[in-house]
Amino acid sequence: MIYFVFRSLIRTFAPMNLKTIISSVAKVVLPFVLGGAILWWMYRGEDFSVISHVLTEEMDWTWMLLSFPFGILAQLFRAWRWKQTLDPIDLRSSSADQTDDRQEVKARNHTCINAVFISYAASLIIPRIGEFSRCAILKRYDGVSFSKALGTVVTERAVDTLIVMIYSGIILLVEMSVFGTFFRKTGTSMDRILSNFSLTGWIVTAICGVAVAILLHLLLKNFSIYNKVKMTLSGIWEGVLSLKGVRNLPLYLFFSVGIWVMYFLHYYLTFFCFDFTAHLGIGCALVSFVVANFAVIVPTPNGAGPWHFAIKTMLILYGVADEQALWFVLIVHTVQTMLVIVLGIYAWAALLFTKRLNPKIEKL
Numbered sequence: 001m002i003y004f005v006f007r008s009l010i011r012t013f014a015p016m017n018l019k020t021i022i023s024s025v026a027k028v029v030l031p032f033v034l035g036g037a038i039l040w041w042m043y044r045g046e047d048f049s050v051i052s053h054v055l056t057e058e059m060d061w062t063w064m065l066l067s068f069p070f071g072i073l074a075q076l077f078r079a080w081r082w083k084q085t086l087d088p089i090d091l092r093s094s095s096a097d098q099t100d101d102r103q104e105v106k107a108r109n110h111t112c113i114n115a116v117f118i119s120y121a122a123s124l125i126i127p128r129i130g131e132f133s134r135c136a137i138l139k140r141y142d143g144v145s146f147s148k149a150l151g152t153v154v155t156e157r158a159v160d161t162l163i164v165m166i167y168s169g170i171i172l173l174v175e176m177s178v179f180g181t182f183f184r185k186t187g188t189s190m191d192r193i194l195s196n197f198s199l200t201g202w203i204v205t206a207i208c209g210v211a212v213a214i215l216l217h218l219l220l221k222n223f224s225i226y227n228k229v230k231m232t233l234s235g236i237w238e239g240v241l242s243l244k245g246v247r248n249l250p251l252y253l254f255f256s257v258g259i260w261v262m263y264f265l266h267y268y269l270t271f272f273c274f275d276f277t278a279h280l281g282i283g284c285a286l287v288s289f290v291v292a293n294f295a296v297i298v299p300t301p302n303g304a305g306p307w308h309f310a311i312k313t314m315l316i317l318y319g320v321a322d323e324q325a326l327w328f329v330l331i332v333h334t335v336q337t338m339l340v341i342v343l344g345i346y347a348w349a350a351l352l353f354t355k356r357l358n359p360k361i362e363k364l
Contacts, residue, residue, distance in 0.1 A: 031127045031300045038305030042312070046326065054327050060273050064335060067269035071339055074262035078156075079116040081255035083109055085152040086138075088245025092145060105143050111354065112138070114347035121344020124337065127299040131157075141356050159256055167260065168290045175287045264289050270332045276324045277315065288314035302337050 086107040115137040119130030135149040246252045268285040271277040288311050295310035296303030308329040315325040 034298070035300030035305035038300075038309060042305075042308060043326065043330070046323070050323075051327060051330070054274075055331065058274065059331065063269050063272040067266050068339055070262045070269070071266035071336060072343065074259050074266060075116050075120060075343065076113060077255045077259045077262060079113040080109075081252060081259070082116065082134075082152060082156065083107060083112045084246050084248065084252050084255070085155055086112070086144070086149065088247065089148060089152075092143075105145075105357075107138055107142050107144050107149075108357075110350070111141050114350050114354070117343040117347035118351075120340045121347075124301045124340065124344075127301055137351070141351065141354055143357050160259070163256060163260055164293055168293065171286045171290050175283055266336070267292075267332075270328075270336075273332075274324070274328060276320055277328060280315075280318050280320070284314070284318045288318075302333070302340065304333065304337075307333060 090105075092105045112134075115134035118137060119134040122133040123130035131150070131153045135144075135146050135153060138144040138149050139146045264285070267289055268282065271280060271285055291314050292303070292307050292310045295306040298306040300306060311329045311332075312322075312325040315328060316322060320328070
């Protein structure tokens with residue numbers, strides 16, 4: 001697993017000048033710094049000796065273990081869905097020689113699964129690198145065109161975004177009363193917040209808004225990792241259009257919805273590990289799950305930091321004590337991250353015994 005990530009890094013940095021290398025390293029280091037800073041701010045002054053008591057005396061590990069199959073199924077569903085989008089398109093590389101062009105290229109089921117497992121683990125090292133690593137693995141072991149595989153990943157992201165937006169809107173509307181209760185108890189209202197803004201406050205807010213817009217523009221403009229992979233616009237477009245050829249669309253939709261249902265169950269069952277969250281109910285789990293999904297947009301390893309803050313805030317909103325909420329997010333996130341690492345190690349070991357279908361393809 002580490003081999004795939006660092007070999008790609010070496011090849012990426014090798015042809016770069018010093019300025020580009022510094023910029024690329026910053027994109028790797030800053031997510032860790034950001035996540036670490038948020039975690040430090042949240043847990044500063046906390047007594048970590050308490051966590052051993054929580055783990056051994058207060059936590060019911062049975063529910064944590066029961067949540068694992070759902071976390072694994074979420075990744076399996078993603079791999080099986082990916083295989084469905086890969087099957088109907090011509091996966092041969094446009095740069096292949098005439099001999100290779102005569103050979104049919106197909107992605108194998110177990111290669112897709114191992115690639116997805118590794119992609120999640122690789123993203124712990126470099127946020128968002130997983131999409132590229134799994135396409136690279138598919139190219140290496142099954143001879144699949146990198147650009148066309150990446151096109152199907154773009155399709156996945158579009159479908160996932162649509163699903164997240166739909167269920168997020170529904171859940172937040174249903175549970176909107178919780179936010180109303182919060183504002184009522186704290187005496188906070190939007191009118192009151194806005195009325196307290198002075199002219200200076202409005203100016204500072206405007207400046208911050210412009211700065212954020214400029215930053216987002218620069219980030220998108222300089223998101224050069226997409227330009228460092230060998231892909232063509234035709235390959236991307238073919239991958240995006242791959243949904244038209246999906247042979248079993250109901251199964252594709254089942255996997256697409258199932259991914260997020262499994263994610264939710266993987267998270268929700270952890271509520272029953274602790275007495276202070278077991279009574280909260282599915283409503284709290286749904287709302288905090290939605291909020292956490294948006295929090296992890298911030299590029300930190302496995303959402304570390306933003307995920308903790310989002311879940312902790314929502315638990316407090318539902319009446320959980322501050323310290324208990326802190327221990328909940330730390331334990332759950334750590335254990336679930338360890339599961340991702342274990343699956344990545346398993347997939348890496350499995351690929352060591354996987355025969356490459358096209359040995360002419362250059363090793364990545």
